[in-house]
Amino acid sequence: MTPAALIGVDWGSSNARAFLFGRDGGVLAERAAAIGIAHHQGEACAGVLADWLGDWLNDCPALPLLLCGMVGSRNGWRECGYLPTPASLADLAASLHAFDWRGRQVAIVPGISHDNRRDGFRDVMRGEETQIAGLPAVCPRFEQLDWLLTPGTHCKWIRLRQGGIAELATYMTGEMYALLSRHSLLAGLIVEGDWRSEPFLQGVEAAVAHPDWLHQLFGVRARGVLDAMPAEALTWWLSGLLIGYEIQAGLARATDTPVRLCGIVAAPRLAHCYATALRSFGVDAVCIDGDQAAAAGLWSLARQAGWL
Template sequence: MTTDDEVQPVLLALDWGTSSLRAFLMDAHGVVLRERSSAHGIQNLPEPGVRGFEAAFRALCGDDIARWPHLPVVAGGMVGSAQGWTEAPYITCPADISALARQAAVVKSGLGPDIRIAPGVLYDPADGTPDVMRGEEIQIAGALALHPELSARACVVLPGTHSKWAFIEDGRIVSFVSYMTGELFAVLSRHSILGRLMPTDGIRETDGSGFSRGLADARKGGPGDLPHQLFATRTLGLTGRLPHAALPDYLSGLLIGQELVSGLAHLAHTPGAPLVLIGDGALCRRYQNALAAFEVSPAAVLENTAPTGLFQFAVAAGLVAGQPAHF
């Protein structure tokens, strides 16, 4: 990573989520010159409302704007949600980076420059239920810019609180499926009877047996079996079949396994599409291990692609020079 003393920045990009705010100072090639972060996500602002967003932005980026007052600013993530600074309405699938740029929302920063906020994406099939993403579309744009070969056809998996399986064709998000895997794990382990036998000191298994058993049970389960299988997180501990330290990983394996059963069934409808993981390194490794149990190997594993995606969004919006990559 270079420093802003060596190269003049052309963009300030904000990845603004629920629990954190990250700011990337970027050069004309989309290289991150400097990264800063704060805990001022949209649910943890210095004060409520618009003034809270202005204060969070000023605290993290005020000196950058003072030094480069004409620097364009873009943002993605939950900052554009109904609970954000301003709502950037969803655009519908099929969606690409140019559509995101055309339908961006704009807010006054309170420091001079406007902030261009990326919208989320809506998948609303006529014969199914609607699904939404906000923030993941920017990560996908970054991944496709870094790996243009994926633009023709790919399945991009973004593990997390609400995991996404997004299907790409001709540089566009054509469909996606969300799974509340991470949130279910948090709720069930902290606020249900399943957590009563789990260690309170955070100790977890070391040999992976609980996780592997959870994956195996998910894979062999039939339709509608999940509520029954979840209770095994308690009974395996009560009967001594699994040590208490293995119960969190059993639950994790069961939930991730169920996600993979469904996600891979969707992937089967697009044979030959490479599967790509994007996200936190430790979580992606867990998904890699789970996929290996299903005899699937990802074509690539990427961590933080948001800066590159935000740069592509700025290019598509005409804020910085360059040709936007396919998305």
């Protein structure tokens, strides 16, 4: 077996994934656990990490440990600030928050902040910057990407320029869908089911045609109570409506040049939804494995920081 050279951890709010890297950058082993920062905060993270990765840590006492994600947030292990845009991968590597832990070199990748005055607030993200650092290794079309999208609870629209991060915008699309489908007046009408492209694209088209989104949301209920659309179709119509509004707003941010290709980092089903919606706007999309991007990014940043 190739000797180990680095332990990398992508530690989010709900889950964590760890990678044991060989000297050639290959992943020798990996593991995942539901030990997110939402449940383990501050110095408690050290004990959780020691229990979870105890065998790796004991077998490789001299290996450096590089972490990214919410582990660097205010509620994480050690708070690590935000690097303002524009930020290159070299900027990220030079801004690692390093400290000693049990005689081991440890560092956390900083988050990214973006100040767009028309938004009225400074936007932030953690974790996605490390995935971007790994894109050249996992996405053959990396240099062609105009924006990177990370759909999920909160979707980040990240503008890429010369391999770095130029702009950032966050949309709470996934969380809004969860709230509406589970806790609103619409909950009794929503039934999860297999993919249905026709009502999904109808929802996207409604978003384009009608900017009054608060009114259009009630259209889900109206269609349901009047039996104008079956419950299985309403689910996808609502999804299409929300994603349609998001994509319309995201594309409007690109005022200087047309958007031709977006990268999508998401689970396959959600990535398919976004890719389908983007095509209806005339934008091509390439789907990217988030775990592979995070692993490649941790390795890349460790190398640029001179750890390897």
